[in-house]
Amino acid sequence: SQKIEQNSEALNIQEGKTATLTCNYTNYSPAYLQWYRQDPGRGPVFLLLIRENEKEKRKERLKVTFDTTLKQSLFHITASQPADSATYLCALWDSGTYKYIFGTGTRLKVLA
Amino acid sequence: EAEVAQSPRYKITEKSQAVAFWCDPISGHATLYWYRQILGQGPELLVQFQDESVVDDSQLPKDRFSAERLKGVDSTLKIQPAELGDSAMYLCASSLERETTDTQYFGPGTRLTVL
Numbered sequence: 001s002q003k004i005e006q007n008s009e010a011l012n013i014q015e016g017k018t019a020t021l022t023c024n025y026t027n028y029s030p031a032y033l034q035w036y037r038q039d040p041g042r043g044p045v046f047l048l049l050i051r052e053n054e055k056e057k058r059k060e061r062l063k064v065t066f067d068t069t070l071k072q073s074l075f076h077i078t079a080s081q082p083a084d085s086a087t088y089l090c091a092l093w094d095s096g097t098y099k100y101i102f103g104t105g106t107r108l109k110v111l112a
Numbered sequence: 113e114a115e116v117a118q119s120p121r122y123k124i125t126e127k128s129q130a131v132a133f134w135c136d137p138i139s140g141h142a143t144l145y146w147y148r149q150i151l152g153q154g155p156e157l158l159v160q161f162q163d164e165s166v167v168d169d170s171q172l173p174k175d176r177f178s179a180e181r182l183k184g185v186d187s188t189l190k191i192q193p194a195e196l197g198d199s200a201m202y203l204c205a206s207s208l209e210r211e212t213t214d215t216q217y218f219g220p221g222t223r224l225t226v227l
Contacts, residue, residue, distance in 0.1 A: 004154075032212050043116075043203050043218030044155065089154050093212050099168060100216070102154030 002027040004103040006090060012109045013080055021075040021106045023090035030092035033066055033073050034100065038087045047088075048075075080110045114138045116219035118204050124225045130192035133222045137186070137206030145216065146179055146189050147203040155203055161187065162210050194226045 003026040013019050023033070031052045036044035050057045050066045050073065057064045063076040077084050087107045091100040117136040125131050137144050142163050147155035158177065160168040164184040172179065176195070181187040191198055201221045207214040 041221070041223070043205070043221050045218070046215045049213060049215075091154075097168070097170070098210075099157055099160065102156070104152065104154050 002094075002101075004028070004090065004092060004101060006088075006103040007106045008104060010107040010109055012111060015081060015110055015112050017080055019077040019080045019084070019108055019110070021088050021108065023073040023075070023092075023103055025071050025092055028071075028092055028094060028101070029068075031095065032093040032100075033064075034091045035062075035064055035073075035075050036089040036091065036102075038089055038105065040087075044089055077108075080108075082110045082112050085109045116204055116206055116217050118202075118219035118222055120222055121220060122223045122225075124227065125194050126227050127196055128193040130190065131194050131224065132191075133189045133202050133204075133224075135187045135189070135204030135219060137204070138217055141206035141208055141217075142184075143207045143210045143214070144181055144187050145205040145207075146187070147205065149201040149203055149221070151200070158189070160210070167210065191224075194224075196226050199224055199226045 005024045034049045035047045038044040048057055048064045050064045052068050061078045065074045087105040089105040090103045094101050119134050144161040146158045148158050149155045158172045159179045161181045164181050179189045201223050203218055203221045205216040205218045207216045
């Protein structure tokens, strides 16, 4: 069956460290993968899109990698700040249904 | 900066009642999405419009849910009758077109509680 897996447990890290979140998928072959941020009680906000032929994408303190062999995307936040605390969702493009499928998200808490 | 508007923000209803949610997408966005997000899970697409036409409603429980976008601008999602299992956040999003690289802009959502 098709699955998208993100760490269900919250990730706690110390301010200033690099946070690394994982998105693993099974039985998908996404050409595109997106990462979103979602604050409690709010809608998701788009952060980054990476294509299957791109190994890495950066935006300010954010970095995304996409390994189609491992079927995995990693999302990094460098020099993390308490304001980065939120839930981060990955979404991958399902060409079979022509839509993005979202993972369950990982809750990140950056401790001051 | 333009935003997707949704109302109401919160709705409490009793089971078997009818509820309706409204969404106004960013001006000029042809594609509109309705998602349902259960607590602790990711958003699940219920229905997708391209202008006024439904292009995907495969996950919409059509026996009780309906959605329309009559003039290809704002949209309404209705549930009748509501069931306890419908308690969730209902998110509306819009994008310029239905392209793989188009960014989806989400509204603040409507939190539905069915008692």
